[in-house]
Amino acid sequence: MPSASSGAQAPDEAVGAASGGLSGGLSGGPAGGPGGDVWTPSQTELERRAYRRSRTTRSALISAVSTLLVGAVVIWLVTSSEGWPRVQETFFNWDKAVESFPAVLKGLWLNIRIMLICGVAIAVLGLTLAVMRTLKGPIFFPLRLFATAYVDLFRGLPLLLVILLLGFGVPALRLPNVTSAAEVWGGVAITLSYSAYVAEVFRAGIESVHPSQRAASRALGLSHGQTLRHVVLPQAVRRVTPPLMNDLVSLQKDSGLIAVLGVVDAIRAAQIETASDFNYTPYVVAGFLFICLTIPMARLTDHVARKQGWHGAGGTL
């Protein structure tokens, strides 16, 4: 082989690669040029990889088969039962679903509007309350007291009562230049009640940020407010994103409670459709539409979280 003449021009590609591999192996990769990796996995490593692959395949197979099996058993149990045709007719009637779909969809639009507007208002109010509760020092006592009392009150009151109180009570006061629209007062009631819950979620997040983070920020000369804004809250909000998503989804469904004030949301629309023939399919349609809203929202949050590299509580190891 002519490859012994090292240092001369590379005679051909194969020999060049071989001598490169040899020198890399002996000298320990001087300077480590990019792409100059000449390592090939050993037989042992290849066997390990094959074993791990086979284990992965096996687990995937087992889980797929068990899932299918359980699903099949449940479907069989339900559909083979004596009353199934009746249940199917009452809850899963295709014609009834198609017939009621436009009305339910129109109702859903109200849920969506309430959810979007109230969602923003709740986030702002909840965060403000949470920050108020975490303020230290005697000077902030009135703010802490207010926030604590607010949370205690609105977390304790049933949402339905708040809606009735504001939705019927405020218009009954006959205040000049104040709207009596059910959507508005219903939305206010939901915002008041939900912000109490959300404030506690935010507070948990704020308190989970390690004191050393505040210390580091204050040591750099940032004020208390700047520390909160640039260091504490960004970490706090990331940690509580999953429970906040819970609240958002639950808000989407609870927004229908304002139907007691006489407006028509998806569930009320379904109820109206049902009233004519006691076929409950419209409720299933409404449920399906709610799920269609929730699932993309959950996936979107997961996606954003992953892209930003959020892993919950940080720390070494």
Add this chain to the structure above:
Amino acid sequence: MTLLSVRGLRKTFGDNVVLDDVHLDVTAGECVVLIGASGSGKSTLLRCVNLLEQVDDGVIELGGVEITDPRVDADEVRSRMGIVFQAYNLFPHLSVLDNVTLAPRRVHKVPRAEAERSAMTMLDRVGLADKAKARPDDLSGGQQQRVAIARAMVNSPQLLLLDEVTSALDPELVGEVLDLLRDLRADGMTMMLSTHEMGFARHVADTVCFLDGGRILEQGPPDEVLGAPREPRTRQFLSRLVS
């Protein structure tokens, strides 16, 4: 008798080759000290031995049994080793005593009374028996690190791994932790540790390994590696330490 044998170990994180063809033997009762710059692969080597990292190639054997084999029960292997981290990694929600008894009670199924008895013996040995009911946050760094060592030692491991256990401590606290390690060494504990304390390496190590760029560039008795290093890179590293 060779307790731990590392052959052709390779570990990468993405394109970054952290360990490259590492060979190392640890005899029972021996104290092996890993030295080298930050990023040379010391911690990763210890973590690979503890199976906290999945190796990309090579073989690690403990007591003649290959532990890098995916068929091996990693929890069982780890229960025969102790590891102590630079940042202590004590569980802040548990008392000192509960930190030490957690593994004996949950992994080794030792009854509570017995686990607490042996934990107290171990805490007494590290000089912290009076702190048994305290929370880790109430202790100084040196005390926390001694608790971490007691936690690792209470399972009577065959091998104790220590990853820069004094790096976060002031000189006085470093002394108390290193004294403890000397005691363990005198009792015949097999140890593998990474450190920047060259004085400790010189006096306590049986073998010193100098790691650079993911390889063990030089290994031998401390007098040779620290006193008369063969490799220019080792000399350079040591000279910078002194200055």
